[in-house]
Amino acid sequence: MRRRDPAPRPLSARLLVIGVAVVAMLGAIVAVERLTNRAPATAEQPDAFLALPQEPIAYEADVFLTHEATIDGPDVRRRASAHPRSLATYRRLRAFPGAPPRVPHGLTSAELRATTCNTCHERGGYSQRFGAYAPLTPHPELPACLQCHVVDAVVTGTSLPIAPDDRCRQCHAPGMQASSAPALDWESAPWPQVRRPAIEGDPPPIPHHLEFRGNCLACHMGPNAVAEIRTTHPERTSCRQCHVRLDDAVPEYVRPAVAVRAGSGGAP
């Protein structure tokens, strides 16, 4: 006998669940905001948030860095990106896993000086200028972007596009992919591979380190995300509730035998 698939939940019901979750979340945010907004900090007196960095738990809060973008998320139905990101393009921009990616597009001279990257990369969304969705930065709190992310010289100091075709040359300038660098005898560290979870169906563990990449949704959510690693459930913003990092260097737990008492333990 063929088993019947359960009836799919109606769209309206799913939207209702999502809506309730979003409203509850916003309510919580507003409540906390009001609590913290009673006495605006003055210039001379640092506000209470400055206490947070001392708390180890703050690291976990990276997960929520661009939560706001999740809430206000870009309208994914509006456009098709001319440049969907893939693992191949992701890796091409990095010297090794964890290396800061090169900037793959042109910057005007003013952008090069004033480092206005967060204008697009803090919240993401569709960029007319490049015909693509802007990837979110996982660390918008670090505004000196060009400290780590370098721009190819051939697209440095470009002009803003005027005609539609000009926007292509923002990235695809002649010589952009040509390598004039001296040859390098380089072998990268292996790229992280997603492991099969210990139990089928369990959430897969996190396969990469998290320094400056603790904000999961920045890379794993929405149309700007790398296609192969895009999450199917961005609405569950507490990613590390289920996805954990494993460390093979840590040996399995073995409780050490401790002799607490001498003698025969009361046995006759």
Next chain:
Amino acid sequence: MHRDLPCGMDATMSALDRRTFLKRMAVAAAAGAVATPREDGATARAPDEAQAGVTWNKAPCVLCGVGCGLLVGIQKGRAVGVRGDPDSPVSRGLACAKGYHSVQTLYGRDRITRALVRQNGTLAAVPLDQALDLVARRLRETIDRHGRNSVGIYGSAEWTIPDAYVAAKFCRGALGTHHLDTSARLFTASAAAGLDSTFGGRGPVGSYDDIDHADVFVLWNVNLAETDPVLFSRMLTRKRRNPAVRIIELATRTTRTSYASDLSLIFKPQTELAIANALSQEIVARDAANHDFIDQHVAFKRGKTGIGYGLNDDLAVDGDGVDASWNDYKAFLAAYTPERAQQLSGVSADSIRFLASLYADRSRKVMTAWGDAVNQHVRGTWLNNLLYNVHLLTGKIASPGNAALCLTGQPGTGIAYSAGAEAGSLPRGATQHEEDRQRAARIWGVPADRIEPQAGPTALQMFRALERGDIRMLWIQRTNPMAALPDQARYARAAAREDRFIVVSEAYPTATTDVADIVLPGALWIERDGIVVNAEGRPQHFAQMVPPPADAASDAWLMIEVARRLGHGALFPWQRPQLVEQIWEEYRKFTPEADQQVPSFTDLRVQAGVTRPAVQRYSAPADPAADRARGAFDFYGHADHRAWIWMRLFEPAAESPDREYPFWFTTGSVLEHWGTGTLTRRVPALHRAVPSAYLEINRDDARSLGIANRDTVRVVSRRGSIEIEARIDFRGQPPRGLVFAPAFDEAHPVARLLLDAVCPISGQPEARCAVRVERLTPRGQV
């Protein structure tokens, strides 16, 4: 950014809206993530579960003087990746583009892996032993024929302490030559001389920790966003946490740093002396000097004037420092009103008064920072003195957030001096001091008269000696003077003379290996053990992680091998792999046991850098060397236990623009490259970011010369010329009358333009001169 206009200083935070709240939360969380050691195992120095077989070990980055802590991923004997070390108190997990790509500097395909000997005009590979035999034989022959001072070593600002210590022992203890100096002379000598004259000691008066406490940052002619990017980020973090923090920049051109500043004051080159004196004058005029501090901890000195520019080795600086009084100092300052400083510098008197008010405000902690550009000045030592003056006048020094710190661009900051490889130095001493010579001779086991008693020639003097023929054989180690020395063509010609013998130890072909008779293959960074010291005086150890390619070896080892061939093996009984530890233990003998400034090797190996005695040098509660009986501070470097405020005049540059050469030319760094690009140009991402040097020129100047963006122009000085691409409104925006080109590109040797004038006190060369710009390929008007 506001240019040359005092900004509103009463900004307060507005009520938090939802967006602000979220941003703050994010910022706080992320800052916490940076500041707090992470506990999820992500940074464990252990194999990474996702990258099987990759192990991570700590090493300081050596591609500038900040000394960021890195974790280097090693797999199968090769470096395969880099992460910031969250346990590093210097960088707290962050790095810059150079640091993240640093491991790739090891793997350029044109790496020098074998010894090369010039035969019939070309360099041919020979076994390393054969090349070392030849070096030893030529040293012996040259000394026999021309005397012991006919040979010398010009070392590197990249040297580790073991390299520098071995060089000192080899030159002063074994060969007996006084020709030993390093390329740190081109970057930090004036800072060292400034510390010496103001505080009587070389230790920096401040640390990176001050960044986390300061309310005002005053950046003197340092493009911190590109020269010290990780510290720049730390400063921005400080500002974000406390919006009342202000960043004030004084600079000769607008840069990335300017855009992060609240106020950018653009001044005419060489006029900083007038501005600094005007700040002091304004503080005194406001009656804002801290008289309690001054009475207890400060003495006044009148400096010698008319000391020349060292163009003919005429370094007549004896007699500097005549005792003076507060009233003498007030009378001296009277000539430096803000209006006069405005006239000289172009910075408005209002801006100078405003900046002085920040120093004068007792409620604000002020950190002044500067870099190579302040030191590369014919009055660099004076300028260092004047920057300290402002802090000493207000008592804002040696306490958290109150600091004056030179942020130099070299990993070997202070190493050459402390290890005895700087001109005229011995390990923690000076050749001119009989006591220091006796101590060195005793520890080394050599006759005291083998150590030359006079102050040895500094870098530029050494190359002039090479030109004259006083030096016949020079061993240049891991530095590229043939691209970096001012009036570069002159010294390249001197080195290429037939009767000069040049040995170069280096990792890649450079303009200096081009003039070499012998090239020895140099090991880089984590291919050997080492200890470097960063700009805040923090020694950091790194262990060898990968084998050097083929015959490559550290400079320390190469010198030891040559010394053994010359019969000095008993002086160098050390063996690998304990070489660095054995050298360190001998080096520590130069420090009295009561002085805790040199940490143990065990501490160094385990910790991510060690600062001793304390980051707050001269602060009585924190610095164990300070005498608490003298109050909150003890400036024990001088015998009078006082810091000295110097009267230093404004004096003009050795060469200024005129009708024939109407532009100021300045040079410096870009974020992506370091030094002359020997290492960073091998990294594809960095090379592709800035593949060649360019000339920044003001838009109006370009228009008046008919120069369009990206035109090739010729830049001409009295020494020579280069042809280079002009860029308008590019990375930096110079004011009218000034052009800038970075110095990393051998193909555009900007040093060829520079005048080889020096600060006569420090011997550090100038890095500005007068040029004219000629149009070569006109393509229309801008």
